[in-house]
Amino acid sequence: MKNISIYNTFIHPTAFQKVNEVLHSTFLSEGKKVQEFESQLSSYLGIINPLAVNSGTTALHLALDIAGINEGDEVILPSQTFVATGLVILQQKATPVFADINYDDGNISVESIKQKITAKTKAIICVHWGGYPCDMDEILAIAKEFNLIVIEDAAHALGAVYKNNCIGSLSDYTCFSFQAIKHITTGDGGAIAFKDKSKHNEGYAKRWFGINRDTATQTELGERNYNIETLGYKYHLNDYSASLGIANLLEFKERLSHREQIVNLYNKGLENTNGIKLFNYKTDRQSANWLYGFHVENRLNFIKKLKSQNITASVIHQRIDRNKVFGGITPHLINQEKFDLSQIHIPIHDNITIDDANYIIETIKTGW
Numbered sequence: 001m002k003n004i005s006i007y008n009t010f011i012h013p014t015a016f017q018k019v020n021e022v023l024h025s026t027f028l029s030e031g032k033k034v035q036e037f038e039s040q041l042s043s044y045l046g047i048i049n050p051l052a053v054n055s056g057t058t059a060l061h062l063a064l065d066i067a068g069i070n071e072g073d074e075v076i077l078p079s080q081t082f083v084a085t086g087l088v089i090l091q092q093k094a095t096p097v098f099a100d101i102n103y104d105d106g107n108i109s110v111e112s113i114k115q116k117i118t119a120k121t122k123a124i125i126c127v128h129w130g131g132y133p134c135d136m137d138e139i140l141a142i143a144k145e146f147n148l149i150v151i152e153d154a155a156h157a158l159g160a161v162y163k164n165n166c167i168g169s170l171s172d173y174t175c176f177s178f179q180a181i182k183h184i185t186t187g188d189g190g191a192i193a194f195k196d197k198s199k200h201n202e203g204y205a206k207r208w209f210g211i212n213r214d215t216a217t218q219t220e221l222g223e224r225n226y227n228i229e230t231l232g233y234k235y236h237l238n239d240y241s242a243s244l245g246i247a248n249l250l251e252f253k254e255r256l257s258h259r260e261q262i263v264n265l266y267n268k269g270l271e272n273t274n275g276i277k278l279f280n281y282k283t284d285r286q287s288a289n290w291l292y293g294f295h296v297e298n299r300l301n302f303i304k305k306l307k308s309q310n311i312t313a314s315v316i317h318q319r320i321d322r323n324k325v326f327g328g329i330t331p332h333l334i335n336q337e338k339f340d341l342s343q344i345h346i347p348i349h350d351n352i353t354i355d356d357a358n359y360i361i362e363t364i365k366t367g368w
């Protein structure tokens with residue numbers, strides 16, 4: 001019997017040829033393929049002013065840097081995320097302030113954001129948990145009222161849609177991840193969508209040491225002519241990664257539809273199952289369905305039962321605020337605490353067939 005894993009790495013069949021061409025060209029670093037990848041993120045998915053970088057974490061860090069988050073600033077974020085979301089705040093010497101989540105979907109709670117705002121608050125990072133968009137209208141309204149910057153951590157949400165607008169078109173900065181097990185991989189990689197084109201231009205230089213490759217032209221001496229004014233980083237994506245990304249973008253929407261089909265099966269098959277409480281998703285937005293999560297009773301038994309039937313079920317990311325690096329002071333987050341005790345995720349990805357999904361549902365239905 002085959003093992004049904006929780007994640008997969010998707011490589012489009014055309015990727016081998018495309019990456020091969022770049023390797024043969026010997027132009028491996030940032031260049032034409034990166035531009036082509038960015039322009040497809042924009043034309044195919046509607047992402048505004050995309051800037052490709054070498055990970056989701058560097059996307060978040062660069063966004064915070066360009067947003068001017070510094071020492072003394074507070075940044076509100078959910079604890080239900082991967083550590084990267086919080087670590088980048090520390091990298092800027094700012095203070096992470098952990099807000100509660102909605103028990104029903106794992107996204108940051110709008111009410112909790114309001115309670116966490118102080119005179120020092122500079123930004124809100126919201127994470128679209130599992131690919132399901134946060135309450136963006138409310139978050140953007142709070143940001144407007146208190147003059148805060150909004151940074152979306154859309155590591156799980158490539159292709160998600162909020163009220164007919166794609167994630168990557170709504171707020172100041174939206175950060176994507178193209179790490180190995182994400183919807184689209186470039187090996188490792190990421191991108192920032194910028195609402196403001198001038199911020200994009202800043203990012204363009206900052207992702208490569210602070211040097212603008214277009215204006216820092218080569219002199220007769222052979223060296224580029226530049227005088228770096230602000231701190232930059234080596235965060236650019238390279239061309240062979242971008243060519244993998246370009247290949248993986250092919251038929252991406254069909255792949256999203258496949259995920260949706262599996263989700264519909266799970267929703268129908270698992271509703272009203274004793275010991276399970278499904279997440280409650282609103283119909284005004286479309287999840288990218290990177291994860292399929294819900295709440296379960298007797299979680300360890302559930303995991304063991306599925307494992308005995310060759311199915312991996314897993315807790316995905318435990319609250320991050322309890323990591324010592326964040327200061328060891330964990331706020332009382334009522335929904336987060338409840339969420340932690342019962343959240344579980346079952347496999348959803350390109351290799352999950354309709355038969356697999358039905359088998360998983362039937363296995364769960366036999367109890368644990």
Ligand SMILES: Cc1ncc(COP(=O)(O)O)c(C=O)c1O
Nearest residue numbers: 055056057082084155177178179
């Ligand atoms: C919510 C979230 N944010 C950020 C990241 C960081 O992305 P990357 O691994 O591409 O640096 C991840 C990675 O899995 C993530 O799950």
